[in-house]
Amino acid sequence: MIVTLVDYGAGNLASVERALERLGSTSRRAQSPEQIERAGALLLPGVGHFAALIRSLDERGLREPLCAAIRRGVPFLGICLGLQALYESSEEAADVKGLNIFAGSVRELPADVKLPHMGWNQVKKVRDSIALRGVPDDAYFYFAHSYAAAGTDPRAVATSCHGVPFAAAVERENVWAVQFHPEKSAATGAIVLQNFLNFAQ
Amino acid sequence: MTLSRRIIPCLDTDGARVVKGVNFVGLRDAGDPAELAARYNAEGADELVVLDIAASRDRRSTFLETIRKVAAELAIPLTSGGGIRTLEEARAVVLAGADKVTVNTAAINDPDLLSRLAEEFGSQAVVLAIDAKRDGENWKVYVRGGRDATGLDAIEWAKEGVSHGAGEILLTSMDRDGTLSGFDTALTAAIAAAVRVPVIASGGAKTPQHFFDVFTVGQADAALAASIFHDGVQSIRSLKEFLSSRAVEVRLPC
Numbered sequence: 001m002i003v004t005l006v007d008y009g010a011g012n013l014a015s016v017e018r019a020l021e022r023l024g025s026t027s028r029r030a031q032s033p034e035q036i037e038r039a040g041a042l043l044l045p046g047v048g049h050f051a052a053l054i055r056s057l058d059e060r061g062l063r064e065p066l067c068a069a070i071r072r073g074v075p076f077l078g079i080c081l082g083l084q085a086l087y088e089s090s091e092e093a094a095d096v097k098g099l100n101i102f103a104g105s106v107r108e109l110p111a112d113v114k115l116p117h118m119g120w121n122q123v124k125k126v127r128d129s130i131a132l133r134g135v136p137d138d139a140y141f142y143f144a145h146s147y148a149a150a151g152t153d154p155r156a157v158a159t160s161c162h163g164v165p166f167a168a169a170v171e172r173e174n175v176w177a178v179q180f181h182p183e184k185s186a187a188t189g190a191i192v193l194q195n196f197l198n199f200a201q
Numbered sequence: 202m203t204l205s206r207r208i209i210p211c212l213d214t215d216g217a218r219v220v221k222g223v224n225f226v227g228l229r230d231a232g233d234p235a236e237l238a239a240r241y242n243a244e245g246a247d248e249l250v251v252l253d254i255a256a257s258r259d260r261r262s263t264f265l266e267t268i269r270k271v272a273a274e275l276a277i278p279l280t281s282g283g284g285i286r287t288l289e290e291a292r293a294v295v296l297a298g299a300d301k302v303t304v305n306t307a308a309i310n311d312p313d314l315l316s317r318l319a320e321e322f323g324s325q326a327v328v329l330a331i332d333a334k335r336d337g338e339n340w341k342v343y344v345r346g347g348r349d350a351t352g353l354d355a356i357e358w359a360k361e362g363v364s365h366g367a368g369e370i371l372l373t374s375m376d377r378d379g380t381l382s383g384f385d386t387a388l389t390a391a392i393a394a395a396v397r398v399p400v401i402a403s404g405g406a407k408t409p410q411h412f413f414d415v416f417t418v419g420q421a422d423a424a425l426a427a428s429i430f431h432d433g434v435q436s437i438r439s440l441k442e443f444l445s446s447r448a449v450e451v452r453l454p455c
Binding site (some may be wrong): 119 | 202203204205206207242247272273275276277278279296298300320321322323324325326368369397398399422423452454
């Protein structure tokens with residue numbers, strides 16, 4: 001299975017590519033709607049600003065094929081901003097419409113903690129999950145973000161805490177997304193990527 | 202569940218090789234960047250910083266190749282920089298495989314550079330490096346390895362840098378750098394209290410107690426060191442075990 005990386009023109013795709021390579025998988029960057037339509041498995045890595053990601057998906061005409069692929073059951077993994085993009089909206093850019101795969105909004109982490117939430121934090125499993133199969137409870141993952149989906153989100157399979165509990169991983173059928181960076185989370189992160197590769201087979 | 206304190210080895214390079222020396226004097230070879238990167242990745246480093254301390258224009262392509270080789274060895278975040286002046290130079294570093302970019306002198310000359318970088322890569326990828334030296338009751342910002350005074354107050358500059366979009370501060374005490382006498386915990390605590398973003402303390406580390414002090418008294422979010430790791434004086438694992446046994450939250454890899 002070749003994993004199609006949604007290339008919206010920003011961010012460090014190379015680290016995701018290298019992480020997949022280490023697991024013996026190949027990936028391909030997709031910049032056009034046709035490449036997304038043909039994909040057997042999709043990965044949306046994301047860094048930066050919510051509005052910048054959504055706008056560049058729209059400018060490239062990738063929103064529709066991406067949402068259509070997700071809805072017809074193509075295995076999907078969103079990373080960091082790639083998780084946040086799945087929601088209706090984000091406090092980071094209130095006037096920008098998210099992909100609206102999941103109802104609800106992404107909110108800024110509270111004012112009494114350091115932001116960005118940057119570094120290694122523990123992740124607690126709250127529901128049975130395929131994405132996190134084999135990941136020890138309270139394992140550390142690398143985070144770098146200031147916004148997050150709520151810990152009470154019905155699709156959350158794991159939470160972490162920085163000021164407030166938030167969704168560290170969400171999963172609903174073929175739609176998986178993680179707020180942490182599995183590609184930068186050493187051996188623990190590799191487990192999650194391997195689970196996705198297995199699922200996408 | 203709390204955010205752990207990070208231990209960050211730093212590779213100071215001349216573009217191609219890791220070098221060491223105090224304040225750019227008496228530089229000597231300290232190894233191959235990719236080999237050291239692989240070792241730290243395996244030993245449980247939380248991130249890695251690779252700097253081009255020569256930052257000469259004609260060796261830029263050599264340094265980008267070094268970043269590529271280092272990034273290939275890592276399953277942890279990589280921060281890189283040294284002499285970055287423009288958005289294009291930062292982009293080259295990111296495309297070579299860095300997750301975050303450090304800027305120092307160029308941000309002082311043009312604080313808006315931080316905003317442009319944050320807009321392009323997100324604040325989480327923009328690290329403002331500040332070299333500070335004590336001046337009476339305060340700390341002043343220096344550039345060129347502590348040789349040139351800027352006249353800026355370190356605390357005020359940190360706040361301004363964050364307001365322009367820096368998502369993290371790499372704070373080096375020029376008084377302590379290379380002395381092995383411990384981090385400047387007063388400086389670190391002052392900056393950490395002044396800004397909302399994480400602060401990486403640098404300069405002066407030798408013993409595990411120094412790291413304990415900078416995480417507790419200094420309120421640092423991360424601590425960086427170079428030669429004590431390269432020389433094998435201090436292993437990352439035993440350092441983390443020391444900190445963990447004293448109730449400092451660290452990630453102990455399996």
